[in-house]
Amino acid sequence: MNIQSLISFRETVRQNSISKASNKLHLTQSALSQQLQNLEKNIGCSLLIRSNKGVELTKEGEILLEYAESIISLYENMLSDINESLHNKISEIKILSCNIVGEYLLPCSVYIYKTKHSNIKFDIKIENTKKVIEGIQNKIADIGFIDKPFVSDEIESKKICANDLVFVYNPKKYKIPDNKINLSRLSEIPLVLLSKDNGIRYIIDTSIKEENIKIEMELNTIESIKASIVAGMGSSILPYTSVKSEVHAGILSAIPIEGMSCLCDIYLIYSKDILNKSYVKEFIEFILKHGKETFC
Incomplete structure (x- = not known):
């Protein structure tokens, strides 16, 4: 197994096509297919399922892809450091x-x-x-x-530093009396939160674990959450820094949450x-x- 075979494997997955990947890598389709077959032979299992719709990762292929990303990044960083040293x-x-x-x-x-x-x-x-x-x-x-x-x-x-976590909502969809909200009221409103791999979500879960909070959806980025709130899909708990522009523009509203540790x-x-x-x-x-x- 060599680094080029991992790069070829990753590109095939990204393009969802051996033909598209071969063009991107400046290889013939047969040369790319041979690289992928040799990689599967070295690993000892099937990595891709090929069909008219493209390619699909096997369970083992998903594992290899995750490690390949790290290995390729290390390789590229090494080349970058060597180039920097030379110049x-x-x-x-x-x-x-x-x-x-x-x-x-x-x-x-x-x-x-x-x-x-x-x-x-x-x-x-x-x-x-x-x-x-x-x-x-x-x-x-x-x-x-x-x-x-x-x-x-x-x-x-x-x-x-520390960032204030606030309750963020669409003022056109929800009317919050006195611009205040507590954990009890929070349980009545569907929430769109960051996924569990994010530190902010860890803080939120720690603070609301005893409450019957309804989580409508989990998303990976703050921008996608803000778009969901604007579209009326729910509300969220986010750092004020990330929504201050929308708050100033009147697109979103943000208020403190009573009874919750609100520092990130x-x-x-x-x-x-x-x-x-x-x-x-x-x-x-x-x-x-x-x-x-x-x-x-």
């Missing part, structure tokens, strides 16, 4: 971030930092909290931002040995010192 011009900081930080807080900090560090470029990918932690543990990225506490002997975790802490995490990269260490020091004030 020594632009240094890249790879960041994995949970939704709330990556989309709503971090962009301003990166912009401010780059105004004085033109030799630094950033590769920012947004994942759920669980995958951010796994990515830092597996050294796929240099630093990560998560929205729940994390303790590890190998990983440093530094609290940056933001943490910076990184492997201790990453401090050997001086440019990463410098950015970490900037975030620790100025992160709260430079977040959007």
Whole structure:
């Protein structure tokens, strides 16, 4: 098994077609098919089910795809670091971030930092909290931002700031008396929440576990939740930072929840040995010192 066979396998799954994947990879269909057959032979099982509708992963194929993503990322990071060492011009900081930080807080900090560090470029990918932690543990990225506490002997975790969690609703669909809501009233309204792999969901579940709360739907991103609320599919509990633009525009309303712990802490995490990269260490020091004030 080689890295190219994993790349070919991943591309075939992404394209849902051997012919489309072969074009993307600049291979003949027969050469790609041979790569996939050799991969299945090396693994010892069938990975793809081929049909007129495309390709479908077997259970073993799903397992391989998950590991292949990490292996390919490590391979690409290795090539990037080697290239950087050869040219020594632009240094890249790879960041994995949970939704709330990556989309709503971090962009301003990166912009401010780059105004004085033109030799630094950033590769920012947004994942759920669980995958951010796994990515830092597996050294796929240099630093990560998560929205729940994390303790590890190998990983440093530094609290940056806290975000208020608020009840978010469509004022055209729901009328909330006195702009107040408690957990009892919350149980009467269908909620659209982030999936359980997100730190914000962990905080919510911890706070409402004794209540009979109706969860209408689970989604992976805050943006998709906001779109659902606007469409009248329910309400949610989200960090105020992520909805303040819509609140100011009158599209959504946001109010505190009485009787609920309503703080979402933001943490910076990184492997201790990453401090050997001086440019990463410098950015970490900037975030620790100025992160709260430079977040959007």
